[in-house]
Amino acid sequence: MIDVQINEVPLKEHSPSMDNCLDEQKLLYDMLLSREIDNRSALVTRQGRAWFHVSAAGHEGLAVLPQLMEKNDVLVPYYRDRALVLARGMSTVEMARELMGKATSHSAGRTMSNHFCDKENNIFSVVSLTGTQCIPAAGAAWASALDNKNGLVVCGVGDAATRQGEFYEAVSFAVERRLPVVFVVSDNKLGISTSTAAMAPYRLGIFNECLIRRVDARKPETVFPVAQEVFNKARFERTPCILVCRMDRLDSHSNSDSHKLYRSQDELEALQDPIENYVAYLKEKGTLNDQDLAEQKESIKSDVAEIFERVYHEEEPDPESVSTYLCNRQGAPVVHVEMEAEETQVKAVNQVLDEALSSIRMCCYLARILRILKGVFLVSPVAYLPAILIALLMPPFLKPRLLAHLLGCPLVAGVRLLNCNLSTLLGWASTSYSHNLAL
Ligand SMILES: Cc1ncc(C[n+]2csc(CCOP(=O)(O)OP(=O)(O)O)c2C)c(N)n1
Ligand SMILES: [Mg+2]
Numbered sequence: 001m002i003d004v005q006i007n008e009v010p011l012k013e014h015s016p017s018m019d020n021c022l023d024e025q026k027l028l029y030d031m032l033l034s035r036e037i038d039n040r041s042a043l044v045t046r047q048g049r050a051w052f053h054v055s056a057a058g059h060e061g062l063a064v065l066p067q068l069m070e071k072n073d074v075l076v077p078y079y080r081d082r083a084l085v086l087a088r089g090m091s092t093v094e095m096a097r098e099l100m101g102k103a104t105s106h107s108a109g110r111t112m113s114n115h116f117c118d119k120e121n122n123i124f125s126v127v128s129l130t131g132t133q134c135i136p137a138a139g140a141a142w143a144s145a146l147d148n149k150n151g152l153v154v155c156g157v158g159d160a161a162t163r164q165g166e167f168y169e170a171v172s173f174a175v176e177r178r179l180p181v182v183f184v185v186s187d188n189k190l191g192i193s194t195s196t197a198a199m200a201p202y203r204l205g206i207f208n209e210c211l212i213r214r215v216d217a218r219k220p221e222t223v224f225p226v227a228q229e230v231f232n233k234a235r236f237e238r239t240p241c242i243l244v245c246r247m248d249r250l251d252s253h254s255n256s257d258s259h260k261l262y263r264s265q266d267e268l269e270a271l272q273d274p275i276e277n278y279v280a281y282l283k284e285k286g287t288l289n290d291q292d293l294a295e296q297k298e299s300i301k302s303d304v305a306e307i308f309e310r311v312y313h314e315e316e317p318d319p320e321s322v323s324t325y326l327c328n329r330q331g332a333p334v335v336h337v338e339m340e341a342e343e344t345q346v347k348a349v350n351q352v353l354d355e356a357l358s359s360i361r362m363c364c365y366l367a368r369i370l371r372i373l374k375g376v377f378l379v380s381p382v383a384y385l386p387a388i389l390i391a392l393l394m395p396p397f398l399k400p401r402l403l404a405h406l407l408g409c410p411l412v413a414g415v416r417l418l419n420c421n422l423s424t425l426l427g428w429a430s431t432s433y434s435h436n437l438a439l
Contacts (some may be wrong), residue, residue: 004113012150014236020067022224024144024287026087030063031220031275032297034083036253039094040256041099046253049312050099054114056082058250061184061274063087063219064224065154068231072146073152076137078115080186081156081251089121092304096311109317110325131161132171133220134183141174141181145238152235153181159200159244160191167203175211182227182234183242186217193262194310202244217245218272221281248272336360 038055040426045053063083069075075088086095096103099113106117107125117125127133137155145150159166162185174181189196197203202212213230215223223245233239248271252259260268282288323334335355339348 030087031060055251061220076155090118103315131164133279141179178238217247
């Protein structure tokens with residue numbers, strides 16, 4: 001690993017006068033807005049104007065956290081962090097664009113919905129592979145520590161994803177280097193339909209307790225003081241933290257499943273809504289009444305409906321531009337495949353691979369070798385033996401690369417020979433697929 005030393009110039013010291021107070025009205029607004037965008041997104045998806053939607057209902061309590069962030073801090077969210085991202089500054093218009101995959105969206109219609117991103121507000125793009133966002137988050141925190149400007153990184157992650165290696169890796173690096181990062185775990189006790197009650201590492205005692213703080217995000221106002229303490233320690237003392245936020249996922253995992261099939265009636269009835277809890281808290285304090293609340297909800301509802309309708313009529317990505325942005329190296333090969341709208345994704349991937357194998361010289365060369373070795377995907381280990389023997393007889397400086405190619409899976413080897421990577425190739429496939437669906 002490259003060893004870059006953190007600049008030892010002393011950090012700015014924390015003083016209580018720097019602390020913000022909770023803006024209760026902003027928190028209420030951000031939570032209501034997030035819920036309304038979810039309602040509208042579900043509707044738009046049922047209408048066939050969008051294809052996939054992941055609801056953040058029940059996770060809105062995290063909207064409190066951006067109130068503790070500075071302009072230059074970085075937010076690395078995950079797909080259920082809608083309220084967090086909205087409160088940080090991403091707009092309703094941008095949310096509608098990314099849901100409907102418009103050409104005007106941050107990815108020009110390339111990403112799946114719920115892949116929030118907003119460069120202006122330092123919101124890193126959601127990564128599809130759960131948990132893997134923790135690695136760039138630790139990297140951003142390392143960069144921030146090297147800059148020595150008290151910048152903080154807030155990284156959202158689901159509870160099930162904390163069982164992944166990337167989470168442990170990022171936490172270990174953050175602790176080793178004393179990085180200004182807080183891993184905000186959305187602990188809804190579910191990974192799709194699987195309970196994490198007996199699985200989450202922080203429930204199994206895997207981490208030192210001094211690394212962990214626990215809050216109940218079903219009562220958002222109680223999150224603020226604890227998060228303030230944790231953020232200050234990360235920012236001013238470089239003490240990373242895992243902030244475990246208990247909450248309930250009020251909806252199904254996504255629009256493609258029904259939680260009624262895997263949650264009991266008792267469980268469903270016991271779910272707590274952070275908005276209802278927060279409204280009750282404000283009413284009890286006397287800072288909100290029914291009429292104000294109804295007016296606010298109505299105004300948010302009509303704003304969101306108007307924005308979604310307007311965005312629906314915005315430009316679609318041009319199918320001709322399908323390969324734009326996919327390859328960042330000049331001259332990298334591009335594969336065009338025409339597909340029927342109703343084809344499956346597996347078929348799309350296979351068709352792109354077939355096309356690549358037949359049209360790109362290096363792929364073609366590889367396919368021939370593999371054919372000799374008995375088929376592209378069903379190569380038995382015995383079939384590798386001649387190739388391994390040849391590799392062993394080669395001069396030492398050529399061996400590691402060649403062995404890596406021969407011992408790796410044939411597909412990866414082929415893609416490496418092409419000097420591009422597997423995700424680029426799969427990206428070709430899935431993007432051509434989604435473009436055809438969009439037509
Ligand atoms: C590496 C990886 N494995 C599996 C998936 C499929 N997947 C998508 S969401 C999800 C559940 C994640 O649960 P959790 O982290 O608790 O977040 P939640 O959905 O509950 O908010 C899974 C398994 C994926 N996207 N990436
Ligand atoms: Mg979960």
